[in-house]
Amino acid sequence: MTDRLPSLSPDQWTDAQREAAAAIVNGPRGALYGPFVPLLHSPELMGHAQRLGEYLRYRSAIGTRLTELAILVTARAWNQQVEWAIHAPIAQQAGIAPAVIEAIAQRRQPQGMPADEAAVHDFCIELQRDKRVSDRVYGAALALFGEQGVVDLMGVNGYYTFLAMVMNAAQTAVPASSAAPLPE
Numbered sequence: 001m002t003d004r005l006p007s008l009s010p011d012q013w014t015d016a017q018r019e020a021a022a023a024i025v026n027g028p029r030g031a032l033y034g035p036f037v038p039l040l041h042s043p044e045l046m047g048h049a050q051r052l053g054e055y056l057r058y059r060s061a062i063g064t065r066l067t068e069l070a071i072l073v074t075a076r077a078w079n080q081q082v083e084w085a086i087h088a089p090i091a092q093q094a095g096i097a098p099a100v101i102e103a104i105a106q107r108r109q110p111q112g113m114p115a116d117e118a119a120v121h122d123f124c125i126e127l128q129r130d131k132r133v134s135d136r137v138y139g140a141a142l143a144l145f146g147e148q149g150v151v152d153l154m155g156v157n158g159y160y161t162f163l164a165m166v167m168n169a170a171q172t173a174v175p176a177s178s179a180a181p182l183p184e
Contacts (some may be wrong), residue, residue, distance in 0.1 A: 003170070003171055005037065005042050005170040006172045014041075017040055018042040020047045023047060028057075029051070029054075033086075033175065034086055034172070038172055045101065049159075049162070052159055053159055060150045060153075062149045062153055065117075067156055068091035070123075070139050071156065072119055073120075073121060073125060074157055075160065077129070078156065079168070079182060081168070081174045081181055081182055083160060083164060083172075084182050085181070086179035088105075088179035089179055097112075100113055101179075104121075105183065118141045127157050128161075140152060150152075
């Protein structure tokens with residue numbers, strides 16, 4: 001598979017691309033990688049996307065551990081190898097059990113999750129699979145995370161779906177990772 005929107009050399013960047021890249025490199029991500037490689041071809045879109053992603057990934061109302069879990073469910077739903085390679089190790093470092101990560105990779109229901117993880121997992125599975133969330137699953141998430149948490153959880157799903165679409169269409173190269181690739 002050929003990377004359709006490969007990395008541009010910094011000497012090829014426009015001023016807008018330089019500015020957009022600097023915002024990412026100087027922010028919490030610290031480097032231009034993953035979805036931002038193809039997005040750099042549209043620097044204004046990349047700038048808006050990176051600000052949304054920075055909030056959702058680093059400051060969402062559900063916290064880092066649960067955000068990383070939601071990212072993994074979304075990556076699996078979209079067969080997105082780049083997001084999986086980046087976020088499976090981060091999820092484990094944030095406290096998601098390796099058995100839960102493996103179950104998601106295998107499209108199996110994880111066993112033994114804490115209630116907050118089960119609520120996030122079920123919410124994301126229903127939203128990605130059914131394109132809606134049942135009253136029972138919504139109510140469980142609302143009880144645990146409140147309205148802002150539920151909205152942020154929806155935002156994580158939408159944002160990482162957007163990134164998956166970009167990288168799947170661009171055929172973005174998968175970085176080296178300690179995570180095993182998603183099975184087909």
